[in-house]
Amino acid sequence: xxxxxxxxxxxxxxxxxxxxxxxxxxxxxxxxxxxxxxxxxxxxxxxxxxxxxxxxxxxxxxxxxxxxxxxxxxxxxxxxxxxxxxxxxxxxxxxxxxxxxxxxxxxxxxxxxxxxxxxxxxxxxxxxxxxxxxxxxxxxxxxxxxxxxxxxxxxxxxxxxxxxxxxxxxxxxxxxxxxxxxxxxxxxxxxxxxxxxxxxxxxxxxxxxxxxxxxxxxxxxxxxxxxxxxxxxxxxxxxxxxxxxxxxxxxxxxxxxxxxxxxxxxxxxxxxxxxxxxxxxxxxxxxxxxxxxxxxxxxxxxxxxxxxxxxxxxxxxxxxxxxxxxxxxxxxxxxxxxxxxxxxxxxxxxxxxxxxxxxx
Amino acid sequence: xxxxxxxxxxxxxxxxxxxxxxxxxxxxxxxxxxxxxxxxxxxxxxxxxxxxxxxxxxxxxxxxxxxxxxxxxxxxxxxxxxxxxxxxxxxxxxxxxxxxxxxxxxxxxxxxxxxxxxxxxxxxxxxxxxxxxxxxxxxxxxxxxxxxxxxxxxxxxxxxxxxxxxxxxxxxxxxxxxxxxxxxxxxxxxxxxxxxxxxxxxxxxxxxxxxxxxxxxxxxxxxxxxxxxxxxxxxxxxxxxxxxxxxxxxxxxxxxxxxxxxxxxxxxxxxxxxxxxxxxxxxxxxxxxxxxxxxxxxxxxxxxxxxxxxxxxxxxxxxxxxxxxxxxxxxxxxxxxxxxxxxxxxxxxxxxxxxxxxxxxxxxxxxxxxxxxxxxxxxxxxxxxxxxxxxxxxxxxxxxxxxxxxxxxxxxxxxxxxxxxxxxxxxxxxxxxxxxxxxxxxxxxxxxxxxxxxxxxxxxxxxxxxxxxxxxxxxxxxxxxxxxxxxxxxxxxxxxxxxxxxxxxxxxxxxxxxxxxxxxxxxxxxxx
Numbered sequence: 003x004x005x006x007x008x009x010x011x012x013x014x015x016x017x018x019x020x021x022x023x024x025x026x027x028x029x030x031x032x033x034x035x036x037x038x039x040x041x042x043x044x045x046x047x048x049x050x051x052x053x054x055x056x057x058x059x060x061x062x063x064x065x066x067x068x069x070x071x072x073x074x075x076x077x078x079x080x081x082x083x084x085x086x087x088x089x090x091x092x093x094x095x096x097x098x099x100x101x102x103x104x105x106x107x108x109x110x111x112x113x114x115x116x117x118x119x120x121x122x123x124x125x126x127x128x129x130x131x132x133x134x135x136x137x138x139x140x141x142x143x144x145x146x147x148x149x150x151x152x153x154x155x156x157x158x159x160x161x162x163x164x165x166x167x168x169x170x171x172x173x174x175x176x177x178x179x180x181x182x183x184x185x186x187x188x189x190x191x192x193x194x195x196x197x198x199x200x201x202x203x204x205x206x207x208x209x210x211x212x213x214x215x216x217x218x219x220x221x222x223x224x225x226x227x228x229x230x231x232x233x234x235x236x237x238x239x240x241x242x243x244x245x246x247x248x249x250x251x252x253x254x255x256x257x258x259x260x261x262x263x264x265x266x267x268x269x270x271x272x273x274x275x276x277x278x279x280x281x282x283x284x285x286x287x288x289x290x291x292x293x294x295x296x297x298x299x300x301x302x303x304x305x306x307x308x309x310x311x312x313x314x315x316x317x318x319x320x321x322x323x324x325x326x327x328x329x330x331x332x333x334x335x336x337x338x339x340x341x342x343x344x345x346x347x348x349x350x351x352x353x354x355x356x357x358x359x360x361x362x
Numbered sequence: 363x364x365x366x367x368x369x370x371x372x373x374x375x376x377x378x379x380x381x382x383x384x385x386x387x388x389x390x391x392x393x394x395x396x397x398x399x400x401x402x403x404x405x406x407x408x409x410x411x412x413x414x415x416x417x418x419x420x421x422x423x424x425x426x427x428x429x430x431x432x433x434x435x436x437x438x439x440x441x442x443x444x445x446x447x448x449x450x451x452x453x454x455x456x457x458x459x460x461x462x463x464x465x466x467x468x469x470x471x472x473x474x475x476x477x478x479x480x481x482x483x484x485x486x487x488x489x490x491x492x493x494x495x496x497x498x499x500x501x502x503x504x505x506x507x508x509x510x511x512x513x514x515x516x517x518x519x520x521x522x523x524x525x526x527x528x529x530x531x532x533x534x535x536x537x538x539x540x541x542x543x544x545x546x547x548x549x550x551x552x553x554x555x556x557x558x559x560x561x562x563x564x565x566x567x568x569x570x571x572x573x574x575x576x577x578x579x580x581x582x583x584x585x586x587x588x589x590x591x592x593x594x595x596x597x598x599x600x601x602x603x604x605x606x607x608x609x610x611x612x613x614x615x616x617x618x619x620x621x622x623x624x625x626x627x628x629x630x631x632x633x634x635x636x637x638x639x640x641x642x643x644x645x646x647x648x649x650x651x652x653x654x655x656x657x658x659x660x661x662x663x664x665x666x667x668x669x670x671x672x673x674x675x676x677x678x679x680x681x682x683x684x685x686x687x688x689x690x691x692x693x694x695x696x697x698x699x700x701x702x703x704x705x706x707x708x709x710x711x712x713x714x715x716x717x718x719x720x721x722x723x724x725x726x727x728x729x730x731x732x733x734x735x736x737x738x739x740x741x742x743x744x745x746x747x748x749x750x751x752x753x754x755x756x757x758x759x760x761x762x763x764x765x766x767x768x769x770x771x772x773x774x775x776x777x778x779x780x781x782x783x784x785x786x787x788x789x790x791x792x793x794x795x796x797x798x799x800x801x802x803x804x805x806x807x808x809x810x811x812x813x814x815x816x817x818x819x820x821x822x823x824x825x826x827x828x829x830x831x832x833x834x835x836x837x838x839x840x841x842x843x844x845x846x847x848x849x850x851x852x853x854x855x856x857x858x859x860x861x862x863x864x865x866x867x868x869x870x871x872x873x874x875x876x877x878x879x880x881x882x883x884x885x886x887x888x889x890x
Contacts (some may be wrong), residue, residue, distance in 0.1 A: 009850070012849065013851075114705070114706065114818065114819065115818065115820065123817075123820065124822075126817060126820070130828055130831075133831055134827075134831045137831065137835040141831060141834050141835045143849075144844065144848045144849060145827075145830060147834075147849060148848055151828075203736070251869065264711070267706040267708060267709065268706070269709075271706050271708065272709065275820075275822075278824075279827065282827055
């Protein structure tokens, strides 16, 4: 059995769960603020852009079958821009991990543990993530396979029962203000698909790398489906106006669920407990990418020592923002960085014919 | 134990080296052609053992000196008398009278083996150490003057337990025969179920001093050869004086020492062992224990019982789902209860939350300690019940469970809800068919309780995550522990949580990389 190779279904689930784990809870409000009730169109457009990004990464990876992004960057962009890009990528994923951690801590503190210090929640989570990351990407991929069937039934049942309360008329009229709001929504609509960035590092680890594109597109499709159902449900229940005011609309959505003869009250706690799994995975993946990428930049054979170097960095970056506004600023910055990086790689992939890459 | 230093080779066998030339590679001590000298060496090696019998006699009309050596109690006396002593002393005379005696001293042994010894299993042994091991295993050594080797006659036969129904793995439907303590009987039980000539049963001895007979069984052409090689390799690394039980071997062969989960499966049931062999696993049988080891074991296996295949598939599937569900209940219920009551009472319906709160009023202990204490005492009762003689064990259950539980609630030391949770947990944990897996879940309850007491539901979820990280990272003999659930192998899911209809189970589990994947022709192919 080959170690540290992952199957394409695992890549699919990783892409989906990494995206959902970081952005799901805030996504509807985030998109609605930019695009209003037409946000679902923005999500579709965003997914299309993400598909383009997947194509870019997959076609670049095909030129460098056994190399990760930090290994082929110098060959692709030239030595100095390549090194610069590597540092940028590592910083980006460090901040992504930090944002995931902080966001998670904030949500948990807000809804579950108002008296537990944020630090305790974050450290417990981070140490658990370190334990997983040290085992390598195989374990993360298998965890995705374990968690997916745990999470999806919960989500499906919730959404199923919500349908009775959703008023889809709230989605109408479609595009009454023209294309402008939809276009404005593409930026947030694309950002929420960030998870597929892990392809940059993980494609060479696939059992069958020719499947990379299909697998990642599958992941984006799953994400898109979940987002669309959630967004339309949120608009249908709250209306676009109200939705823009909510920070964690998904939590409110679940809270709004009322069933006759409820067995449990405050079902959002249940949702959050299950969401811990997905969120954990997203954090662990970002954490892994940084450790793995850094070890490759430094030319180390083993990446596990890097885990302990990256851990305090992630923690510091996560604890640094003093308030929620700063955390949101961090998320915007990450989004901007992600869009820029995507643009660079999509352009570069498009120019592969004109400007062939040197052999690494 | 005496403080005297024990030499590594326990038997003083080596005759003084005559020339002293071969210093590096001493040849193994071998038998000489001189019977008296051989017997002297054997007597020296087996000195002070009252159970070793040396019987000297003469063979044939030329009165060739001969001897048999055996251990009293390990040999079948009747067989020894009939097949060896009688044959040599009485019947040989008849043969000789017919003019075909074994008269030449040089060729006597070969001739006796051919014509006189009537025992079924006979082999020659020149090596003294081997010979002694054979004698101590219950074989009889037959030595003749001038031969230079001994004839080892299999006369093994001792008092043994009959074949009984396996106590720990009872089934309602299915064979009632269980393994016993003799490895040869056990291999025969497996062989009787699998008559494939490619069922290989390799013998080996483990334990420097105990020299325990072990057998490694597998079906060639089904099993992945790498797996067999790995089992052999790991067995060869065992260098210990005494093998007590397969439990010993299991712990020495397993991949992760720290894991609470069993990484090999033990069974008392020949049908289970045979089915595992057919799946492409390897079985290790050891003399002196009725438990066979099956490697590699995966998580799902411990929730399956051979009976699943004997009963209808709907029932079997229901029972499997029930067991998995019960095991999660057994592990997580106390932790979730503590988390809900102490951190998230809002999650409970208001009437229930209120009634729990009311019943907890005035309780001396915080909920986590209360649950921990109850779990602890429950384990005490359970252990007390297992260790005591069976008749008294029942009393422990009644006194422990009923009287103390009832009194504790009435004295308002613990809340009734806690008692209910702990009792439910206990019952749920009995559903798991494999004892070693049940223990793993029992152990995991305690750290989960702690986590729940400290971090509420978040703690429980972290516990769940950590357990899962451990399980997906665990490999046993190169197979992922959570196979075939993770990595996804959908073809095998027909026989995982549910047990599909018999005709649909056409393939062996992929995770074992069997050489022959198909075990059943499809309905169409079989001409249904």
